[in-house]
Amino acid sequence: xxxxxxxxxxxxxxxxxxxxxxxxxxxxxxxxxxxxYGPAAHRxxxxxxxxxxxxxxxxxxxxxxxxxxxxxxxxxAIEREGFDGVFVNVAADRVQTNCIRYLPSRILRxxxxxxxxxxxxxxxxAIRDHVHATVGVSDRIRADLVxxxxxxxxxxxxxxxxxxxxxxxxSPRGGGEEALRLxxxxxxxxxxxxxxxxxxxxxxxxxxxxxxVTGDGPDxxxxxxxxxxxxxxxxxxxAVAPTSVGALxxxxxxxxxxxxxxxxxxxxxxxxxxxxxxxxxxxxxxxxMAVQDxxxxxxxxxxxxxxxxxxxxxxxxDRAALARMSGQASATARELFGVGLxxxxxxxxxxxxxxxxxxxxxxxxxxRWRFPPGLRDGLxxxxxxxxxxxxxxxxxxxx
Numbered sequence: 551x552x553x554x555x556x557x558x559x560x561x562x563x564x565x566x567x568x569x570x571x572x573x574x575x576x577x578x579x580x581x582x583x584x585x586x587y588g589p590a591a592h593r594x595x596x597x598x599x600x601x602x603x604x605x606x607x608x609x610x611x612x613x614x615x616x617x618x619x620x621x622x623x624x625x626x627a628i629e630r631e632g633f634d635g636v637f638v639n640v641a642a643d644r645v646q647t648n649c650i651r652y653l654p655s656r657i658l659r660x661x662x663x664x665x666x667x668x669x670x671x672x673x674x675x676a677i678r679d680h681v682h683a684t685v686g687v688s689d690r691i692r693a694d695l696v697x698x699x700x701x702x703x704x705x706x707x708x709x710x711x712x713x714x715x716x717x718x719x720x721s722p723r724g725g726g727e728e729a730l731r732l733x734x735x736x737x738x739x740x741x742x743x744x745x746x747x748x749x750x751x752x753x754x755x756x757x758x759x760x761x762x763v764t765g766d767g768p769d770x771x772x773x774x775x776x777x778x779x780x781x782x783x784x785x786x787x788x789a790v791a792p793t794s795v796g797a798l799x800x801x802x803x804x805x806x807x808x809x810x811x812x813x814x815x816x817x818x819x820x821x822x823x824x825x826x827x828x829x830x831x832x833x834x835x836x837x838x839m840a841v842q843d844x845x846x847x848x849x850x851x852x853x854x855x856x857x858x859x860x861x862x863x864x865x866x867x868d869r870a871a872l873a874r875m876s877g878q879a880s881a882t883a884r885e886l887f888g889v890g891l892x893x894x895x896x897x898x899x900x901x902x903x904x905x906x907x908x909x910x911x912x913x914x915x916x917x918r919w920r921f922p923p924g925l926r927d928g929l930x931x932x933x934x935x936x937x938x939x940x941x942x943x944x945x946x947x948x949x
Contacts, residue, residue, distance in 0.1 A: 558586030575896065635659060685707060733762050851947050
C-alpha cells in the first residue's frame with residue numbers, strides 16, 4: 551500500500567510523526583510519503599536544510615497557486631502517484647484539510663488530530679464525515695471529539711506520538727549539588743507554550759538554577775526582553791537542528807513546559823526517555839498520559855508560576871528524588887511511547903479500515919469548491935489574545 555502524509559519537512563511535531571511512521575510502516579509493506587503544498591513546502595523541498603528528507607516526498611502545484619488551484623494540484627498528485635490513501639493532519643493547513651472533501655471515493659483517508667484547541671476541533675468537525683477513521687494523539691482529544699463533537703466511538707481512537715528511544719541516550723541525574731539545569735525546548739510562542747511565564751517562574755526560585763531556551767517563534771524578541779535582569783541564568787540558543795536535541799537533553803536535569811495547550815508533545819516524551827525530568831503544565835488527558843506527578847515528573851496547574859517554581863525547588867533540594875524520577879521517566883517513555891508501538895497501532899488501523907471500509911460522505915464536486923465552517927475564520931479568531939489565554943487557563947484549571 552502507498553500512502554500520502556499531508557505536510558512537508560519542517561522542525562515540528564507533525565513532521566516528527568511522519569519520520570517515525572515512514573520508518574515504522576515500511577517493514578509492513580506500507581510506503582509512506584509526505585505530500586506538501588504552498589510556498590513553504592516548495593522552499594523545504596528545494597532548500598539545503600532538509601536535503602535528507604527531499605526524496606521521501608513531493609510538492610504539489612506551484613508556489614503561487616491560489617487555494618482552489620492548490621486543491622486541484624493535491625488531488626492530481628494523489629492520482630498521478632497512485633496513492634491508496636492519505637493521512638491529513640487536521641488544521642495544519644486548511645487547504646490540505648479541505649482537500650479531503652473532494653478526494654475520489656477509492657482513497658482511504660485517516661484524520662490525525664494533534665491539538666486540543668476549539669479551532670482544531672472545529673476543523674476536524676468540518677471533515678469528520680469524509681474520513682474513514684480519526685486518530686487523536688491523546689486521550690483528551692478522543693474524549694472531546696466523541697463526547698462533544700459527535701465523532702463515532704468505533705472509528706475514533708487514540709494513538710500517542712512515539713519516539714525512537716534508541717536515538718535518545720539516558721544520562722544519570724541527581725549526583726551533584728551544582729545549579730539545577732533547566733531546559734525549555736520548543737516554539738517560542740506565548741499563546742501556546744506560555745514562554746513569558748518562564749522569567750516569572752525563575753523569579754520565584756531562590757536556589758541556584760540555569761535555564762537554556764532553545765527554539766524560535768513569534769515571541770522570541772518579547773521573551774528576550776522579559777529576561778532582563780536574569781543575565782547569567784538564562785541563555786537563548788535559538789533554533790537547533792533535530793540532531794542536536796539528544797545532546798541538549800543529556801546536558802540538562804529538568805525540562806520545563808508551561809504550555810497552555812498541547813496535543814501530545816513529542817518533546818516531553820523525548821526528554822523523559824533521556825532522563826530529563828519534566829516539570830509541565832497539567833493538561834488533563836494530555837501531559838498526565840505520560841507524567842505521574844511525583845513519580846516520574848511534576849505537574850502544576852496551568853499558569854501557576856508559584857507551583858511551577860515549587861516543583862523546581864523540590865528537585866533542586868532533593869537530588870535523590872531527582873535521580874529516582876529520572877529513572878522512572880526514562881522507563882515510562884521507553885516502555886509506553888516507542889515508535890514501534892505507534893507504528894504497529896497505525897498499521898493495525900490501516901488493515902482494519904482497508905478490510906471493512908466504513909461508509910463516508912460522497913466526494914464533493916470541485917466545481918463546488920469552498921471552505922466550510924470550521925475552516926474559515928470564526929468569531930473566536932477575533933478575540934484578543936489575552937482573552938483567549940484567560941479562557942484557556944480557566945478551562946484547564948476548572949473544567
